[in-house]
Amino acid sequence: MKERITPHLQRLIARGSTAIREQFKKKRGYVDRSDFDDDPLGEETRYSPVKGLVHKFGNRVLFKVSYRCAAHCRFCTRFRQIGTSDGDLSTEEMHKCMAYIAEHGEIDDVILSGGDPLYTPRDTKVILEELAKIPHVKVIRIGTRFPVHSPDSFKSKLVKDLLHAVRIVAKKKVMFVSIHVNHPDELAPNVIRAIRLIEKTRAILVCQTVFLKGVNNGVAVLEDLFKKLYHLRIRPYYIYHCDKAKGISRYVCSLKQERRIMTELRKRLSGLAYPMHVVDIPQGRGKVPVPLDFWNGNSRKVVDFDGTVVKI
Numbered sequence: 001m002k003e004r005i006t007p008h009l010q011r012l013i014a015r016g017s018t019a020i021r022e023q024f025k026k027k028r029g030y031v032d033r034s035d036f037d038d039d040p041l042g043e044e045t046r047y048s049p050v051k052g053l054v055h056k057f058g059n060r061v062l063f064k065v066s067y068r069c070a071a072h073c074r075f076c077t078r079f080r081q082i083g084t085s086d087g088d089l090s091t092e093e094m095h096k097c098m099a100y101i102a103e104h105g106e107i108d109d110v111i112l113s114g115g116d117p118l119y120t121p122r123d124t125k126v127i128l129e130e131l132a133k134i135p136h137v138k139v140i141r142i143g144t145r146f147p148v149h150s151p152d153s154f155k156s157k158l159v160k161d162l163l164h165a166v167r168i169v170a171k172k173k174v175m176f177v178s179i180h181v182n183h184p185d186e187l188a189p190n191v192i193r194a195i196r197l198i199e200k201t202r203a204i205l206v207c208q209t210v211f212l213k214g215v216n217n218g219v220a221v222l223e224d225l226f227k228k229l230y231h232l233r234i235r236p237y238y239i240y241h242c243d244k245a246k247g248i249s250r251y252v253c254s255l256k257q258e259r260r261i262m263t264e265l266r267k268r269l270s271g272l273a274y275p276m277h278v279v280d281i282p283q284g285r286g287k288v289p290v291p292l293d294f295w296n297g298n299s300r301k302v303v304d305f306d307g308t309v310v311k312i
């Protein structure tokens with residue numbers, strides 16, 4: 001994956017944000033672990049009925065709009081694809097995706113992903129408008145990191161037009177916008193202004209985060225992040241154990257450390273500010289919640305927030 005960093009992120013790096021630097025700059029002399037997979041979630045090999053779609057779970061389908069993003073996160077699960085034209089969909093391929101969804105009445109929830117759907121606003125607008133016509137599609141979610149990568153692009157006409165389309169579709173369908181944020185440094189003032197524009201569409205805002213070694217694997221930094229998101233009316237939804245994709249092993253934290261952090265955070269944060277910690281099981285078996293350290297084996301004993309063992 002080529003290094004690609006927007007002027008906005010360059011400014012944050014120049015001001016001294018090591019968290020941003022770690023996520024976007026190539027590391028000199030870095031050698032990746034060789035046993036990680038190119039396609040750890042089995043998206044290409046097992047679950048793609050037509051180009052652009054991943055259909056793993058009965059009622060939900062992932063719609064990959066492209067493999068293009070404003071900036072390239074060096075921990076991306078789709079490391080080998082991001083920034084290439086491999087995921088670009090022709091008009092015919094887009095129609096095939098729509099036909100598949102229209103023919104599968106069990107699909108009520110479509111997740112637009114990529115790449116970043118907001119980076120290709122023209123295509124995403126068309127997809128959104130077509131999905132809005134399918135009666136059994138009740139929920140549409142857009143996963144994006146565009147406000148974090150390129151907040152000033154929200155002034156462009158194409159992005160404004162897309163947000164207008166989201167607003168219209170949100171009157172007919174349940175719309176979610178899931179913003180990917182990993183560190184409080186990412187919530188710069190212009191990013192918050194961009195988020196406010198998304199909020200005006202009336203889409204429900206949630207956040208997804210990835211545990212990243214050297215970026216956010218500490219209690220204080222995540223407490224700060226989740227509180228800030230909560231105060232911005234963004235519900236922290238998932239925090240992922242980093243996928244084991246080829247090229248990104250430097251970011252993978254130990255699950256033991258992640259559990260310790262999440263257990264401590266559970267004591268400090270409201271349930272509404274606290275995301276579910278999950279591991280996306282290799283080869284597409286789903287997002288499995290990681291247990292916290294409050295349960296004492298299979299016994300009916302739990303460890304209370306203050307460390308007291310309580311029988312229930």
Ligand code: SF4
Pocket residue numbers: 068069071072073075076077078082114115116144145180
């Ligand atoms: S925005 Fe998402 S899809 Fe794009 S490089 Fe970053 S993690 Fe990957």
